Amino acid sequence: MTKIAIVTGASRGLGRNTALSIARKGSDVIITYQTRKVEAQAVVAEIQALGRKAVAMQLDLGNVSGFASFAKKLIPCLQEHWQRETFDHLVNNAGHGDMALIAETTEAQFDKLVDVHFKGVFFLTQTLLPRLADGGRIVNLSSGLTRVSYPGFGAYSAVKAAVEVLSIYMAKELGARGIAVNTVAPGAIETDFLGGAVRDMPDLNKVFAEMTSLGRVGVPDDIGPMIATLLSEDSRWVNAQRIEVSGGQAI
Numbered sequence: 001m002t003k004i005a006i007v008t009g010a011s012r013g014l015g016r017n018t019a020l021s022i023a024r025k026g027s028d029v030i031i032t033y034q035t036r037k038v039e040a041q042a043v044v045a046e047i048q049a050l051g052r053k054a055v056a057m058q059l060d061l062g063n064v065s066g067f068a069s070f071a072k073k074l075i076p077c078l079q080e081h082w083q084r085e086t087f088d089h090l091v092n093n094a095g096h097g098d099m100a101l102i103a104e105t106t107e108a109q110f111d112k113l114v115d116v117h118f119k120g121v122f123f124l125t126q127t128l129l130p131r132l133a134d135g136g137r138i139v140n141l142s143s144g145l146t147r148v149s150y151p152g153f154g155a156y157s158a159v160k161a162a163v164e165v166l167s168i169y170m171a172k173e174l175g176a177r178g179i180a181v182n183t184v185a186p187g188a189i190e191t192d193f194l195g196g197a198v199r200d201m202p203d204l205n206k207v208f209a210e211m212t213s214l215g216r217v218g219v220p221d222d223i224g225p226m227i228a229t230l231l232s233e234d235s236r237w238v239n240a241q242r243i244e245v246s247g248g249q250a251i
Contacts, residue, residue: 002053003027004078004087005231008061008124009094011036013191014141016043017224018091023052025228030077030087032059032070032094053081061094061120062112067127074131086133089231092121092140092163099152110155117159122166135178137231140167142242144187148211148250160185164242171240180239184227187246189218213248222247 003026010019010031019029020043029047033040033056040056047054055077059070078085095117098109121140132138142164145157164183171181188208190199199205208217226245229235 002082003089003231004030004082005089005091006030006032006087006128007091007093008032008059009034010043011040011056014186014189014220014223015091015093017220018093018227019043019054019224020046020050021224021228022089022091022231023047023050023054024225025232026052027089027228027231028053028082030055030057030074032057032061034058034060034094055081059094059124061124062115064115064119064123067124070124071127071131074128078131086131087128087136088133089137090125090128090132090139091227091231092125092138094120095141098156100155101152102154105155113155113159117156118162118166121163125170129174132179136180138167138170138174138179138181139227139230140164140170140181140183142183142185144185144244144246144249146185147244167242168240175239180236182230182238182240183242184223184230185242185244185246186223187212187218187244187249189220189223191220208249211250212246213251216247218245218247 005022005027007015007019009015011033019031023029031040031043044054044056060066075085098113100109140163142160145153146161167181167183205217223245
């Protein structure tokens with residue numbers, strides 16, 4: 001049976017690359033987007049061009065009250081396109097960056113980071129558990145900044161650290177259903193994160209490149225294929241792990 005993966009925040013950047021990488025390994029994909037419908041439909045077309053099925057669904061990961069509606073819409077989507085009511089893999093990728101020193105972080109900034117990166121991951125996963133097939137996989141996205149520090153990422157890194165602990169508890173509690181849960185922690189990568197700062201600001205790019213043993217920052221193609229491999233049967237015995245994909249950042 002063809003596997004079906006849900007990848008949140010997949011209209012661009014790392015999420016887009018992950019969705020395409022999963023499709024290249026033979027799975028079908030449901031991608032979510034918050035506002036970028038046109039971009040999301042373009043990703044769907046790219047996946048379909050690879051010979052896989054794909055659907056885009058709107059989802060605001062920072063709005064827990066909308067999760068029940070999303071789950072309700074998911075059922076007819078699965079029935080229409082796959083003639084089933086379950087999916088196999090969940091990649092909790094959607095997120096945003098907000099760089100501020102601890103002394104300058106506002107409550108609004110803090111709350112949004114928690115709502116999207118932690119609360120959203122917790123309750124979306126909880127909401128979708130009845131639809132996640134036994135023997136499935138969950139990958140939660142963290143950050144290399146939970147292991148090393150860089151000024152301005154205190155709140156962001158703290159909520160990502162919370163996700164890493166949550167992943168371990170998910171792995172423990174869902175193990176009876178054969179569901180494996182892992183965390184992938186990318187290092188600095190060239191995406192739209194922080195408005196494309198690492199990609200578009202040469203000085204910042206240079207700082208992170210010099211922190212990395214391979215001498216450059218990452219690109220989405222360094223991360224997406226690894227996540228796709230983690231979802232495959234080749235990685236079926238990998239569980240409850242934090243896997244850093246950073247090219248050797250700060251070692």
